[in-house]
Amino acid sequence: NLLCLTRAxxxxxxxxxxxLAFTGQLNAVLVLIVAGLVxxxxxxxxxxxxxxxxxxxxxxxxxxxMGISRANVDSARVAGALAGAGAVAAYGxxxxxxxxxxxxxxxxxxxxxVGQGRRTPAGPVVTSAGISGAAPASLLATxxxxxxxxxxxxxxxxxxxxxxxxxxxxxxxxxxxxFGLLPYVAKHIYAVGQTELGYMAASFGFGSLVxxxxxxxxxxxxxxxxxxxxxxxxxxxxxxxxxxxHSLPAGIVLLMLCGMLQSICVTPIAVVMLxxxxxxxxxxxxxxxxxxxxxxxxxxxxxxxxxxxxxxxPIASLYALAGLLAILLIxxxxxxxxxxxxxxANAR
Numbered sequence: 274n275l276l277c278l279t280r281a282x283x284x285x286x287x288x289x290x291x292x293l294a295f296t297g298q299l300n301a302v303l304v305l306i307v308a309g310l311v312x313x314x315x316x317x318x319x320x321x322x323x324x325x326x327x328x329x330x331x332x333x334x335x336x337x338x339m340g341i342s343r344a345n346v347d348s349a350r351v352a353g354a355l356a357g358a359g360a361v362a363a364y365g366x367x368x369x370x371x372x373x374x375x376x377x378x379x380x381x382x383x384x385x386x387v388g389q390g391r392r393t394p395a396g397p398v399v400t401s402a403g404i405s406g407a408a409p410a411s412l413l414a415t416x417x418x419x420x421x422x423x424x425x426x427x428x429x430x431x432x433x434x435x436x437x438x439x440x441x442x443x444x445x446x447x448x449x450x451x452f453g454l455l456p457y458v459a460k461h462i463y464a465v466g467q468t469e470l471g472y473m474a475a476s477f478g479f480g481s482l483v484x485x486x487x488x489x490x491x492x493x494x495x496x497x498x499x500x501x502x503x504x505x506x507x508x509x510x511x512x513x514x515x516x517x518x519h520s521l522p523a524g525i526v527l528l529m530l531c532g533m534l535q536s537i538c539v540t541p542i543a544v545v546m547l548x549x550x551x552x553x554x555x556x557x558x559x560x561x562x563x564x565x566x567x568x569x570x571x572x573x574x575x576x577x578x579x580x581x582x583x584x585x586x587p588i589a590s591l592y593a594l595a596g597l598l599a600i601l602l603i604x605x606x607x608x609x610x611x612x613x614x615x616x617x618a619n620a621r
Contacts, residue, residue: 276321279314280381286310287374294367323543323559325387328552336497336544340489343540347482423557426550431610432498432618435603436545437561439505442603443538444568446596447512450589451477451531453573454580462585463521476525480532487533488540497548498611498618501541505600508534513593516586545611545618 286307293299322342330338360369427433450458455477459470508531515527543562550558572592579588604612611618 275317276325276387277381277384279318279321280377280384282314283311283318284374284377284381286314287370287377291367291370291374294365294370299366319559319563321556323547323562324555326547328555335547336541337489339540339544339547340485340487343536344482344485344489347478347485347536419557420560423554423561426554427558427561430549431607432549432616433546433558435498435607435611436501436542436549436618437565438603439501439600440539440542440562440565441568442596442599443505443508443535444566445572446592446599447508447535448569449572449576450512450515450592451528451535452569454576454585454589457580457585458524462519463524465521469521472525473521473528476528477532480529480534481536482532483529484533484536485540488537496614496619496621497541497544498616499614501538501545502600502604502611504534504538504541506597508538509593509597509600513590513597516589516593548620549618 290299290304290307293303326335326338326342357369357373360372427437455473456470459465459473463469511527511531511534515524515531518524518527543559546558546562547555576588576592610616613619
């Protein structure tokens with residue numbers, strides 16, 4: 274039901290933009306408001322899709338399913354950006370968003386057939402004091418209670434706690450360079466323009482798509498928790514190399530490899546959390562996973578002033594080294610849950 278509501282909301286917002294564009298009432302303020310509402314819907318959509326994937330797919334097929342899902346998102350992001358820009362340039366924003374609205378409408382119709390007849394069994398309530406027994410419906414009525422119980426549940430599960438910490442870490446230490454500082458790198462490090470910046474962003478996206486395809490088509494993630502840790506370490510190591518490279522072609526190659534490794538790191542994080550969470554807690558656990566995204570704005574907020582004062586290379590290197598050391602610490606602190614080959618998170 275929540276997934277249908279988010280898709281319906283997307284249809285309404287797309288139709289709103291289409292109407293405003295055709296009537297000539299579209300302006301920057303309205304676009305920003307709609308973009309903010311879309312961001313809220315997107316978070317709910319991600320959480321719900323993750324939870325449904327964990328409910329529908331058997332554990333042994335979950336990695337392949339998540340890889341396919343991620344590949345679809347990556348390919349749609351690349352193709353959508355290219356097709357959208359071309360459509361707007363050729364026909365205008367109104368007709369382009371009319372087509373987008375139609376796609377959202379088809380998505381809503383397809384969503385109506387997802388998960389029919391499936392019910393999540395009632396389960397125990399996990400609080401800071403532990404598992405307290407059956408969960409009355411009244412206790413699950415508020416989002417804040419769900420959030421507190423989700424945190425309490427994750428604290429009792431070492432593999433989930435390690436995966437959550439890793440998700441927060443990569444958003445704080447690695448993503449700021451790729452999602453916030455690429456324009457800075459293009460202008461001040463490579464001394465290139467907007468076209469080359471587009472190549473840099475596309476190379477990272479293409480690498481992410483390659484990583485998603487590898488996850489869905491091979492047994493690369495047979496040891497899921499180990500794979501996410503090793504890929505995270507390699508990602509930060511390549512980030513450190515990227516920081517010290519001043520050649521655009523070499524930088525593009527490294528960005529492609531970084532994109533591939535981030536996909537191989539981030540997708541297994543979701544798989545570890547879905548496998549480790551009880552059915553009644555999947556939504557709450559994946560909600561916490563999505564909250565870790567806010568490590569990105571925190572990382573950007575800190576790294577910006579530091580770069581202005583000390584320069585890009587030393588601060589970005591510090592971020593990469595700190596992230597690498599933190600992943601090593603996570604691997605050691607929860608080694609029995611995420612590094613040992615006998616751990617449930619590494620089950621084939």
